[in-house]
Amino acid sequence: MTQEIRLRFAPSPTGYFHVGGARTALYNWLIAKKQGGSFILRIDDTDELRNRQEWTDGIIAALDWLGIDFDEGPYFQSQRKDRYFQQAREFYEKGLAYYCNCTRDQIDERAKMRGGQPGYDGFCRDRALSSEPGYALRFKVPPGDTVVNDVVRGTVTFANSTIEDFILLKGNGAALYVLANFVDDVDLKISHVIRAEEHLPTTPKAVLLYEALGVQSPIFAHLPVLVNEKRVKLSKRRDRVAVEDFRDQGFLPEAMVNYLALLGWSPGDDLEFLDRQELIDLFDLSKVSKSPAFFDVVKMKHFNKHYMASLNVNDFIGRCLGVLEANSWWTGDESQMASFHVIAPFVQERIALLDEVVEMVDFLFTDSVLLEVEQYNFSDIDLDVLSKFLVKIEGEDNFTRDRLEEHFRSLGEDLGLALRKLQAPIRLSLTGKKVGPPLFVAMEILGKERSLNRIRNAVASRH
């Protein structure tokens, strides 16, 4: 009898969606796909004070952008309060839970007198309090040990004596995380719970709940946390690691997915660049590493450059449109599109991030990026190069990249100068920059008239 494979990603919408959550979602999705199961999105919004609709929307948009699609959901915990309450009452009626009216202060006070160990002491366990407004419902933790079988950690044993009688229902009757999670995982028939390591300490509580109800626990897997350069867990407040920020910076979703998959997992065999299907085929939870991983944007950029270069040109062009449109000089008319098509392949292999496209091509579409006459700081040699190059190309009617390069090379021979020296002043006068796409392709696009004008203008800097 095989159990259905059902995995869920259950973020709480209390902030922007960061890369750690994205990786957790990805790993769940990967297993669901690999095993032909379902991937479910559940929004854990039981904390009414901190949840916001916009964060939920952001999570869904980011998952969509990454190509992590879900088969069911989103389900919202905020809509299942009655069910949690009902389940909690069942625990109470079976004598597995009890009401407690201790305040935090009283609990701390007693802990202090006991000798420092913080935590609840079971004060109300045998007081047989009944339900009243303001009373919390606590689970009666039995004696013994609780074992968590974890695919990445192995067997982890907790002494129940170190687990306090935890709260199921708050004084206002609302469910707490452990309860809501448990009920939903049972109701949704979740087979694998894959989440970050920070949840490991609460897992025995969930296991206790499964045991109390005689329900089989799902398979657990706790992933190593993602850390910042200081080696502490990535935080929404401290670290700028929002998925949407990376998207806006011009990262490609396929690059991000590939990089994220490798943060904490490796397929072996020195494999690095894996597409979605390869990821699905090779992914293996038992090979997930146990130690925290540093989220390295520099390395992700390398992945991005690779994926950028592998795009077919039309795809690349399509993805550039968004960043081009943010510039006033871009009209997107036929002429501009034609120019961009010509330069695109040369740009594509040079940039790591999508928005770098702007500085690579702006000179083709606007004069505003060119230097002012007084800003050129040409040497006599530079000026000599420019005027002699002008002479050579002024009479050229076939203004193509090949012809231009021939003139350029012959100029080098004439002057006995290295070509790298020659191109510098030409590029600067033509593009206003020291680096850029191949010069003669650029000139071909600019055309004879504009090219000559720009060089003449630069030469005019001589006084």
Added chain:
RNA sequence: GGCCCCAUCGUCUAGAGGCCCAGGACAUCACCCUCUCAAGGUGGAGACACGGGUUCGAAUCCCGUUGGGGCUGCCA
């Protein structure tokens, strides 16, 4: 403090007792190629935290130490 997890180059990792005086990738350095940049090529530097065991043999197994991290909320 308590409970739990973790520990290979700066970073991500390969390594599941001999194939490892430890391999790959990013970053870094040098050189080559080259109209700039990028790409590519070649080469360099760079790690098994420490101490005990077990074993003919340990990065790999066990114990301890140290270090780091997570949790410790009527947050998730």
